[in-house]
Amino acid sequence: MNNKISKFISVILTAIVLSAGIFAMPTQASALVDFDSWKNEGIKILQIANSTKDGGTLNWKNSSVNADAGDEIAFLVHYHNFTSGTIATNTKIKTTVPPGSASTQNISISLWSDNSTVFYDSVTAYISSSQTLSFVSSSVYWYPKGQPVTALPSGQSGNEIIFSGINIGNVNYGDSESGYVVFRFKISSAVAPTPTPTPTPTP
Numbered sequence: 001m002n003n004k005i006s007k008f009i010s011v012i013l014t015a016i017v018l019s020a021g022i023f024a025m026p027t028q029a030s031a032l033v034d035f036d037s038w039k040n041e042g043i044k045i046l047q048i049a050n051s052t053k054d055g056g057t058l059n060w061k062n063s064s065v066n067a068d069a070g071d072e073i074a075f076l077v078h079y080h081n082f083t084s085g086t087i088a089t090n091t092k093i094k095t096t097v098p099p100g101s102a103s104t105q106n107i108s109i110s111l112w113s114d115n116s117t118v119f120y121d122s123v124t125a126y127i128s129s130s131q132t133l134s135f136v137s138s139s140v141y142w143y144p145k146g147q148p149v150t151a152l153p154s155g156q157s158g159n160e161i162i163f164s165g166i167n168i169g170n171v172n173y174g175d176s177e178s179g180y181v182v183f184r185f186k187i188s189s190a191v192a193p194t195p196t197p198t199p200t201p202t203p
Helices: 001-024 037-041
Strands: 046-050 064-067 071-079 086-097 102-112 117-133 134-135 141-145 164-170 179-187
Touching: 046 064, 046 102, 046 117, 071 086, 071 102, 117 179, 141 164, 164 179
Parallel strands: 064 117
Antiparallel strands: 046 071, 071 179, 086 102, 086 164, 102 117, 134 179, 141 179
16 A cells, blocks of 8 residues: 555656646747848938938938938838747837037947847938037827828837937838838028138238
C-alpha cells in the first residue's frame, strides 16, 4: 500500500515538474517592425516640395528643393510596416525646426513605434539668401490607408510633431495599411542690411 502511495506521489511530482518546465520555456522574441521604405520599395520616408512655387500640385523631391525668402516648403512622411505578422504600436513621427539662419537648411524626421527602432530621414532646402525656418501651425495633415485627410487620434492638433511627435496609433503590416503625413515650414523674409558706404576722405 505504501509503495502504491509513493509511486502515485512520484508520478504527481513528475507531472508538476514537467508542467513547470513547459511554462517556464522562454518565448521567441517578437520581430521588430521595419519602416525602411527606401530599402523595401524605393520610396524615401521623407520627401520635400516647394508649395509656393508648385502651387496646387506638389512636385515631391527625394533630396532637395530650391526656394526663396518667404516661400513655404512642404514635407511628406511616408510610413509602411514591412514586417509580416506584426502591428506597429503607437507609431510616432517627429521633426525639428533647424536653428539659426542659413542658405542651406537641412530638415530631418524620425519615425518609430513601441516595437521598432527609430528610423531617420532628411532633406535639404537651398535658399537664395540666408533665412530661418518656422513651423506652420496646424499644417499637419494625415492620410491613412489611402483615405482622404483624417483627424489625428486623441484630439491631437498636429503641432505635437515638433515637440514629442504625433502619435498615429497602430499600423498593421501591408501595403493597404500604409499612409503618409504632410506638414509645412515657412521661410523667413529677412533682408540683409545694406552696408553703409565708407566716406571718401577729403584730400
